[in-house]
């Protein structure tokens with residue numbers, strides 16, 4: 001059984017529409033309700049910055065800093081978990097160069113080497129309305145979703161992806177500059193082959209483990225089982241051949257593809273072109289052809305299975321951010337979601353304009369009302 005990790009206290013300074021906020025949080029379900037524009041998603045965004053990356057909106061930090069503030073922002077969380085309380089702080093300082101150097105992270109008062117260090121203490125996973133178009137939408141969004149799923153069980157994945165992108169940008173520059181510097185190409189392509197195959201292997205492993213977890217969803221679950229797979233040459237090869245052989249083949253393919261890629265002005269093959277393929281198992285239908293509600297239910301099933309996997313792999317329960325989760329779910333599905341969340345023992349933040357959608361959680365959740373930069377207990381909850 002993974003041990004529960006949860007945020008017991010959250011403090012925001014100059015974060016979006018919050019000038020200063022300090023709230024105590026319960027360990028299970030937490031419901032934020034309030035009018036449109038009150039600041040519910042902003043709270044989830046703050047929590048999503050407790051994991052590496054730019055958070056659930058992928059916004060530039062300059063946009064996150066409160067309008068009318070000093071161009072900086074800070075957030076601070078107190079975590080309670082198996083290792084006792086941990087204090088995590090992150091933000092950017094104000095002034096002319098706000099955010100230029102990325103955001104700073106402090107853990108228990110000491111500067112972290114990188115944002116990846118936060119993964120030692122907590123894993124955060126989210127589902128937002130922006131992800132409703134994930135299946136019919138562009139492959140890049142599914143790749144990003146997939147890579148976030150990998151990161152939650154394999155903290156080295158972020159650095160790997162950055163190294164690959166950096167090398168690929170270098171190669172693309174050589175291509176567009178029409179460079180013939182073979183030694184320089186060789187060096188960059190070797191790096192792309194190493195990191196690219198590592199990325200493909202990590203994705204393939206995640207899909208294998210997650211598929212096994214999805215199989216544990218009951219066949220009659222309101223969140224249908226998904227068949228998941230990867231579309232990508234490297235991901236296919238790593239399943240069947242030793243990584244060194246795949247690396248060598250990819251390195252050779254890159255070298256042989258230079259003229260073609262030069263004509264295209266960019267690298268045409270590699271894990272940056274792969275895709276996550278999802279099918280609705282009970283309907284035997286590609287996910288992108290399912291109804292909006294069916295797609296949402298599929299996605300919820302994947303995210304819940306992934307939460308279970310993350311707990312089992314990392315030994316700590318992930319923190320779930322479920323923005324406007326009740327909107328597309330009928331009351332039966334909502335009740336099923338709440339009981340799965342309780343069984344997973346995760347701290348789960350849920351938002352909605354109407355607290356009544358969460359009424360079956362009365363007495364089992366913390367209800368907070370958000371009102372233009374303030375947060376207080378919801379009356380009648």
Ligand SMILES: Nc1ncnc2c1ncn2[C@@H]1O[C@H](COP(=O)(O)OP(=O)(O)OP(=O)(O)O)[C@@H](O)[C@H]1O
Pocket residue numbers: 015016017018034035036037038039040041042043063064065066067353370
């Ligand atoms: N940098 C910023 N400084 C001040 N206010 C901001 C900043 N960025 C966004 N806001 C404000 O935050 C509010 C949006 O908050 P948020 O998206 O959290 O709303 P919400 O409660 O989730 O609403 P909805 O129910 O419509 O999704 C808007 O009023 C917006 O103007």
